[in-house]
Amino acid sequence: MRILVVEDEHKIANSIRVGLEQENYAVDVAYDGTDGYDMASSEDYDLIILDRMLPRMEGVEVAKKLREKKIHTPILMLTAKGQIQDRVEGLDSGADDYLTKPFAFEELLARIRALLRRPQNSMGTSLMIEDLTLNTSTFSVKRNDKYIKLSSKEFALLEYLMRHPNQILSKEHIIAHVWNYDADILPNTVEVYVGYLRNKIDKPFKEEKQLIHTLRGFGYRIGGEK
Amino acid sequence: MRILVVEDEHKIANSIRVGLEQENYAVDVAYDGTDGYDMASSEDYDLIILDRMLPRMEGVEVAKKLREKKIHTPILMLTAKGQIQDRVEGLDSGADDYLTKPFAFEELLARIRALLRRPQNSMGTSLMIEDLTLNTSTFSVKRNDKYIKLSSKEFALLEYLMRHPNQILSKEHIIAHVWNYDADILPNTVEVYVGYLRNKIDKPFKEEKQLIHTLRGFGYRIGGEK
């Protein structure tokens, strides 16, 4: 899957590129509207991520021109927050979906998956490892039939871990996926949150198998053997 | 089900179209009265949503002409607010129901469902959670056999919550469904209205189970356990 990112802020463009590449998308980047338009019309992308405010040509303008040219590549438009009424205009211009900055990287991924009509990543909304269940539609977490109350960040972290069971996830990787792209999060913060999760899902279940493992020097992993 | 939307404001027409398509209706749009009239008389629609103020031919006029031509497709007429005395005229002209702009999308859907259901059973739905009942045809709410008086916004919010019992609904989600498209509603407004509802349906029933739950960081939920 090839994705074109049109975004003038290099920092943001780069984080998106790196993040998407880790998810095995092929990514090209354009830093202004006209470049974006040229690339979108000459190459064959599966998806275009288009910032609304761009030098040389506005995002809305780019979208309109592409549609006029009968290029129907799905477009996901980005705007700064507080421009809520742009939504209608954005969708009118031909965009297929719409996301306000700043956003969590996971949300961007979810929208991309939706637009690419990919079968949602085990989209039973219910993730399960051993006797631990996480339901993404009711936002509930259970272990051994006991409900566990998590804060939203704890939930996001656990969801991310559970979507990649038995895989080692580095702290940098976790930061990129669970926090916003521009969040300046120390690796220690991840350590602290892993600690919180352990207090809630492992420590009270001493009888059961411990689920969150530390792989010193590499990262964390949920599930699998010691 | 095929629906014809006759509305000259492209922005509104488009939002309605997108929204209805998401509900699996097939939607055609006409942007003025004569086009609307032509399409309505040549195609076979299940419902026509007709704006009152239209270029080339007034909504009322379109409705009258259709009825003269023995086309009895249900018509839902839209007017700008503050034109309340138009109601009689609108209904006289042959419209079956009547909605003032701006409206919440959920309300439009409810009316559409009502109109499309009319031939079969004209029974309004009754939603129930524990000892709380909400009747959408009489617009009445009861708890423990006591009638509770709600404003229309409160009613709309409660109806939305009760149509999704045991589900967590985020403030953004609630705004999108209970308020109208271009309403610029702060999340705090939802908090306030949830407060109003609590004052009326939970606080006076301290003995009973409390029904409206806050899930910090996620949203609100009606029904279900603490």
Add this chain to the structure above:
DNA sequence: AGGTTTTCTCAGCTATTTCTCAACAATCGT
């Protein structure tokens, strides 16, 4: 036109969450 109700925002308050820091513990290489 005047009073009432409803809708919505604001500002202050509280509780919770988020995140960092720094001290401590565990592990690793030599």
Add this chain to the structure above:
DNA sequence: ACGATTGTTGAGAAATAGCTGAGAAAACCT
């Protein structure tokens, strides 16, 4: 065994989410 590196944890500061009373503005009703 030793310092160096990496991970854990308690304490607390800062940020954020949610609740509520007050009130402005609009809509509604005679």
